[in-house]
Amino acid sequence: DSGVTQTPKHLITATGQRVTLRCSPRSGDLSVYWYQQSLDQGLQFLIQYYNGEERAKGNILERFSAQQFPDLHSELNLSSLELGDSALYFCASSATIGVSNTEAFFGQGTRLTVV
Amino acid sequence: AQTVTQSQPEMSVQEAETVTLSCTYDTSESDYYLFWYKQPPSRQMILVIRQEAYKQQNATENRFSVNFQKAAKSFSLKISDSQLGDAAMYFCAYRSPIRAGNDKIIFGKGTRLHILP
Numbered sequence: 015d016s017g018v019t020q021t022p023k024h025l026i027t028a029t030g031q032r033v034t035l036r037c038s039p040r041s042g043d044l045s046v047y048w049y050q051q052s053l054d055q056g057l058q059f060l061i062q063y064y065n066g067e068e069r070a071k072g073n074i075l076e077r078f079s080a081q082q083f084p085d086l087h088s089e090l091n092l093s094s095l096e097l098g099d100s101a102l103y104f105c106a107s108s109a110t111i112g113v114s115n116t117e118a119f120f121g122q123g124t125r126l127t128v129v
Numbered sequence: 130a131q132t133v134t135q136s137q138p139e140m141s142v143q144e145a146e147t148v149t150l151s152c153t154y155d156t157s158e159s160d161y162y163l164f165w166y167k168q169p170p171s172r173q174m175i176l177v178i179r180q181e182a183y184k185q186q187n188a189t190e191n192r193f194s195v196n197f198q199k200a201a202k203s204f205s206l207k208i209s210d211s212q213l214g215d216a217a218m219y220f221c222a223y224r225s226p227i228r229a230g231n232d233k234i235i236f237g238k239g240t241r242l243h244i245l246p
Binding site for chain 2: 045047049051055056057059062064069070072102104106108116117118119120122123
């Protein structure tokens, strides 16, 4: 168990709809990362938050948005969904560099299927 | 922008043999972090090994070791005594230093490793 919790595990929705994916980071981790993994593909970096503020942005579509709340949990909002948005969405968290661990710990992912 | 390249989409190795997975990266930073993650069929992302760029010594974790060539920007993973449970997708990853303004973690496209019994 990585200590990172993602909900829901599976989500099936129709095109044009909007969904929210939730992530609770490991206790004490300030950084949260979101990644998209399409079938048999690599991990595409979407966005990173650090202590509530957006830190870095990757190839995140305008239809997607995210935020990190004061309790450090994060949500990824996907709107106007298209078939091509079907993927596994990972959340990861990490400690600040300078603390013991430097790697990202991953949640189990949310499998999104758009039909 | 930083990039991570894994040039071997798939590899196969006989059980008990040794295999090396390649990774190159591009960065203008001198201080950064490199990782290998394993993704088995369960799709869970599991850290295999980490390397700090300021350390000259190559990291080792049991049967897993790396060959870190900083000047060449190369970071290969060697798996010794391959086991059936090593079959997975392996991702190389780069983490920026925090002083760069962000410490995002970038992944390569992965290498699928097959273990032949």
